Amino acid sequence: MMVPSSTDAHNAHGGSGKGALVGILAAAPLAVATAFFALQLPAVIDGETLRISAEWVSSLNVNLSFRLDGLSMVFALLISAIGAVVALYSSAYLAGHSQLGRYYLYLLSFTAAMLGLVLSDNLITLFVFWELTTITSYLLVGFNHESSAARRAALQALLITGGGGLALLAGIVLLGIAAGSLELSEIATKRDLLHNHALYLPILALCLLGAFTKSAQVPFHFWLPNAMAAPTPISAFLHSATMVKAGVYLLARLYPALGGTDAWLWSLSIFGAATAVLGGVLAIRQTDLKKLLAYTTVMALGTLVMFLGSQATVAIAAAMTFLIVHSLYKASLFMVAGIIDHQTGTRDLGKLGGLAAAMPATALAAAMAAFSMGGFPPFLGFIGKELKYEGALAIASEPWLVAAAAVFANAFVVAAAIIAAVHPFLRKRKTTPIAPREAPLTMWIGPLVLAALGLAFGVAPGPIGEFFVDTAVSAITARPETIKLSLWHGINVPLLLSVLTFALGVAIYLSRRPLIAAIGWMGAQVPSSDVIWDRLIDELKALAAAQTNFLQSGQLTSYLRVTVAVLVGVVGGTVLLKGTVQVPEFVDDLNLAGIAVVAVIAAAAVTAAIAQTRLTGLCALGVVGVGVALIFVMMGAPDLAITQLLVDTLGVVLVVGLVIYMPGFADFIEKGQKTRRLDALLGILLGTVFSMLLLAVVSEPFNRRISAFYETAAFPEGHGRNIVNVILVDFRAFDTFGEVAVIIIAAIAAYALLVGARARKERE
Amino acid sequence: MNSLILNAATRLLVSLILLFSVYMLLRGHNEPGGGFIGGLIAAIGIAVYAIAFGPGAARSVVRIDPMTLAMVGLATALCAGIFSFFFADPPFTGAWWFAGATAGSKGLPLSNVLVFDIGVYLGVIGSALTLVIALEEET
Numbered sequence: 001m002m003v004p005s006s007t008d009a010h011n012a013h014g015g016s017g018k019g020a021l022v023g024i025l026a027a028a029p030l031a032v033a034t035a036f037f038a039l040q041l042p043a044v045i046d047g048e049t050l051r052i053s054a055e056w057v058s059s060l061n062v063n064l065s066f067r068l069d070g071l072s073m074v075f076a077l078l079i080s081a082i083g084a085v086v087a088l089y090s091s092a093y094l095a096g097h098s099q100l101g102r103y104y105l106y107l108l109s110f111t112a113a114m115l116g117l118v119l120s121d122n123l124i125t126l127f128v129f130w131e132l133t134t135i136t137s138y139l140l141v142g143f144n145h146e147s148s149a150a151r152r153a154a155l156q157a158l159l160i161t162g163g164g165g166l167a168l169l170a171g172i173v174l175l176g177i178a179a180g181s182l183e184l185s186e187i188a189t190k191r192d193l194l195h196n197h198a199l200y201l202p203i204l205a206l207c208l209l210g211a212f213t214k215s216a217q218v219p220f221h222f223w224l225p226n227a228m229a230a231p232t233p234i235s236a237f238l239h240s241a242t243m244v245k246a247g248v249y250l251l252a253r254l255y256p257a258l259g260g261t262d263a264w265l266w267s268l269s270i271f272g273a274a275t276a277v278l279g280g281v282l283a284i285r286q287t288d289l290k291k292l293l294a295y296t297t298v299m300a301l302g303t304l305v306m307f308l309g310s311q312a313t314v315a316i317a318a319a320m321t322f323l324i325v326h327s328l329y330k331a332s333l334f335m336v337a338g339i340i341d342h343q344t345g346t347r348d349l350g351k352l353g354g355l356a357a358a359m360p361a362t363a364l365a366a367a368m369a370a371f372s373m374g375g376f377p378p379f380l381g382f383i384g385k386e387l388k389y390e391g392a393l394a395i396a397s398e399p400w401l402v403a404a405a406a407v408f409a410n411a412f413v414v415a416a417a418i419i420a421a422v423h424p425f426l427r428k429r430k431t432t433p434i435a436p437r438e439a440p441l442t443m444w445i446g447p448l449v450l451a452a453l454g455l456a457f458g459v460a461p462g463p464i465g466e467f468f469v470d471t472a473v474s475a476i477t478a479r480p481e482t483i484k485l486s487l488w489h490g491i492n493v494p495l496l497l498s499v500l501t502f503a504l505g506v507a508i509y510l511s512r513r514p515l516i517a518a519i520g521w522m523g524a525q526v527p528s529s530d531v532i533w534d535r536l537i538d539e540l541k542a543l544a545a546a547q548t549n550f551l552q553s554g555q556l557t558s559y560l561r562v563t564v565a566v567l568v569g570v571v572g573g574t575v576l577l578k579g580t581v582q583v584p585e586f587v588d589d590l591n592l593a594g595i596a597v598v599a600v601i602a603a604a605a606v607t608a609a610i611a612q613t614r615l616t617g618l619c620a621l622g623v624v625g626v627g628v629a630l631i632f633v634m635m636g637a638p639d640l641a642i643t644q645l646l647v648d649t650l651g652v653v654l655v656v657g658l659v660i661y662m663p664g665f666a667d668f669i670e671k672g673q674k675t676r677r678l679d680a681l682l683g684i685l686l687g688t689v690f691s692m693l694l695l696a697v698v699s700e701p702f703n704r705r706i707s708a709f710y711e712t713a714a715f716p717e718g719h720g721r722n723i724v725n726v727i728l729v730d731f732r733a734f735d736t737f738g739e740v741a742v743i744i745i746a747a748i749a750a751y752a753l754l755v756g757a758r759a760r761k762e763r764e
Numbered sequence: 765m766n767s768l769i770l771n772a773a774t775r776l777l778v779s780l781i782l783l784f785s786v787y788m789l790l791r792g793h794n795e796p797g798g799g800f801i802g803g804l805i806a807a808i809g810i811a812v813y814a815i816a817f818g819p820g821a822a823r824s825v826v827r828i829d830p831m832t833l834a835m836v837g838l839a840t841a842l843c844a845g846i847f848s849f850f851f852a853d854p855p856f857t858g859a860w861w862f863a864g865a866t867a868g869s870k871g872l873p874l875s876n877v878l879v880f881d882i883g884v885y886l887g888v889i890g891s892a893l894t895l896v897i898a899l900e901e902e903t
Contacts, residue, residue: 638796639796639797639798639801642796642797642801643800643801643804646801646804646805646808647804649808650804650807650808650811650892650896653808653811653812653815653896654811654895654896654899656815657811657814657815657896657899657900658899658900717858718858718877719793719858719860719873719875719877720793720794720877721793721794721795722792722793722794722795722796722797722798724796724798725792725793725797725798725881726793728798728799728800728884729792729793729798729799729877729880729881729884730856730858730877733845733856733858733877733880734845734855734856736841736880736884737838737841737842737845737856737880740837740838740841740883740884740887740888741838743887743888743891744834744835744837744838744887744890744891746891747831747834747890747891747892747894747895748831748834748891748894750894750895750898751831751894751895751898754898754899754902755898757902758901758902
């Protein structure tokens with residue numbers, strides 16, 4: 001299999017002086033953010049929740065409210081710290097890249113959006129940041145926009161996570177309605193109300209759809225490996241440590257409000273377990289180092305979701321510990337993959353080997369990260385795995401099924417860890433496109449530090465448990481929890497499962513060739529999600545093209561017909577169903593002038609319909625317009641009358657200017673003969689429907705509240721005696737502004753059409 | 765269209781129509797009229813001019829590109845609308861200044877509302893002419 005090597009790594013050799021400075025500049029604000037969050041740590045550990053709030057659209061209960069509690073703290077620290085490392089790393093990875101400024105703009109925008117997401121207390125604010133992460137990640141995945149694979153991957157990620165975002169919005173709105181509040185901290189207290197609410201299941205389904213698409217759960221998992229088209233530092237940041245965990249964050253946030261029901265338990269454990277197992281199984285058959293890591297990320301996300309389904313504190317603790325573990329080792333391994341790609345010119349596992357001698361620092365980082373990933377003692381990964389097994393056995397649904405899924409997935413990850421860290425560094429030396437040498441310090445220092453943290457926290461797990469897991473779990477379960485993390489739990493079931501995992505993992509590693517062949521054979525039996533996706537997109541495009549061809553035929557007459565038919569159907573249907581059409585008693589209002597004008601209008605309309613020459617038709621239409629203007633005058637609306645007259649006049653002036661260039665009217669009538677009956681029917685129906693509508697309107701008693709307000713307020717408040725004008729330019733000036741903008745846009749669009757048609761004609 | 769009668773009449777009429785349009789614009793707050801109506805009248809005047817002397821002549825007599833004129837109008841209306849920010853009022857709140865007002869007389873009423881109406885006036889002229897002149901040029 002050909003493994004595409006990222007182009008960004010290749011054109012990136014050369015001057016690094018400027019790049020390093022940019023990297024430090026970009027890392028600085030994130031380092032400051034890390035320090036800021038770290039300084040808040042004591043307060044959060046004491047159980048405080050820091051809040052800040054500003055009004056945004058208070059009439060809709062949408063406020064810019066933010067809070068920092070244990071759960072937000074874990075995410076905020078991970079985002080800003082790993083963000084700083086990635087920013088520094090990128091400066092070397094992309095040194096000399098011509099679009100470095102754009103890259104950092106996207107990266108920092110994404111980080112800001114991500115921080116906003118995990119700190120928001122208001123659901124709508126959260127959603128805005130959620131969508132911002134989707135958009136910025138689209139830009140980041142598609143950063144190598146010359147590559148069609150990158151463009152496709154970016155669009156796929158955007159459509160899947162964006163589609164999930166729409167579902168989430170619907171879920172948020174329903175949740176807001178059901179809970180009576182949009183503030184997450186308040187919703188968390190309405191657990192019983194929500195559980196018994198009629199909307200509970202729709203809310204749950206929609207929110208889960210949002211979370212599952214974002215966190216790449218089966219069957220939406222396939223966008224994540226494709227998103228590896230992004231520059232590697234982006235994969236390290238977005239696709240391991242932060243964005244894909246936004247879905248997990250959302251589940252954790254909604255846990256106190258929505259969690260604890262059977263629906264929650266089963267959907268999270270089933271989808272999570274399926275994702276975990278599938279991710280693990282698919283990981284080992286990858287030959288592209290980045291894709292292998294991506295599938296193990298899918299496995300990790302599945303595991304996190306699976307554990308969040310549980311009500312047991314230890315399962316939640318397992319999820320939070322594993323979240324931290326995974327962010328540390330996976331970001332580190334992705335950056336190692338980037339270093340390998342950058343320094344050797346390939347990330348094809350078949351072409352890599354024996355790099356340890358040339359790249360000792362990178363190899364050390366990779367080894368430590370892989371040990372943590374494989375869950376070997378004394379790394380933090382081991383503690384995470386022990387907790388997972390303990391948590392799995394505590395899950396209420398099917399403890400042994402969940403435990404089996406966890407063991408199975410973990411065993412595959414052990415094998416994947418061996419492949420990812422051992423193969424490139426230890427085996428026989430192979431020739432690579434570029435002769436390998438150690439990367440600059442700015443590249444290997446980040447992954448080394450992150451991987452070393454995995455070891456340090458493993459040896460001394462106390463602080464992690466006390467400072468982070470405790471507070472995060474307390475925030476999720478909404479009650480104070482104490483979790484003790486330690487390396488040695490004594491000989492118990494989790495330890496035995498760990499041993500089993502290692503044995504199974506090594507067995508999988510050793511028998512990987514037949515296994516990969518078997519997985520490949522099974523994969524060939526079912527159409528891949530990617531193929532289904534492409535087919536779906538093609539069908540969607542075909543549908544769009546078909547309905548566009550049907551609706552946008554390009555014939556003005558058929559547009560008019562469709563418009564009129566829809567009006568008749570919708571308005572007529574509504575009037576018939578709901579309206580009470582009474583013929584009001586006009587007798588006292590009848591006056592001769594009014595009747596005469598109406599008669600003239602009717603006669604002119606008939607004349608226009610049957611006119612045999614264009615001039616007759618135009619004149620007749622003109623009479624209709626003037627007649628309507630006359631009625632406006634009679635009813636005391638001079639402004640309307642003037643406008644009606646002027647628009648009619650402008651129309652006449654326009655047509656007069658063009659009339660001699662128009663095609664013969666006789667042809668026109670000839671062509672129209674076939675549809676004449678239909679057109680007449682539509683015309684009569686439209687007239688009837690609108691007459692009925694007007695009759696229905698006037699048969700209601702007229703509410704004078706609004707007109708009375710304008711009558712009394714126009715002069716004292718608007719300083720004008722012409723109420724219409726005062727409304728237009730003062731009371732409802734914003735509407736007028738919008739209308740003027742629409743008129744101008746319409747004029748520009750028409751101009752573009754005309755000029756475009758002229759240019760086309762000239763080309764021919 | 766090359767007609768001596770139309771040409772001669774247009775010269776006289778267009779100036780009157782334009783003057784009338786300004787009159788309609790300014791009286792609009794108290795009598796029928798206003799920026800929209802005034803703008804339409806002015807646009808009709810120029811459209812007649814374009815028929816008589818050709819779209820090129822109409823373009824040069826307007827001097828500014830109609831689309832630019834429309835944009836200037838929209839910008840004017842927007843500026844008038846956000847003028848109220850200076851007084852911490854919501855956008856498009858009217859602000860009035862009665863120049864030279866005394867106990868007996870109101871003075872000359874000036875307001876951002878008038879500026880807004882002038883923006884509407886220019887916007888309407890600009891968009892109508894964009895369309896009219898482009899159509900005339902098409903033939």
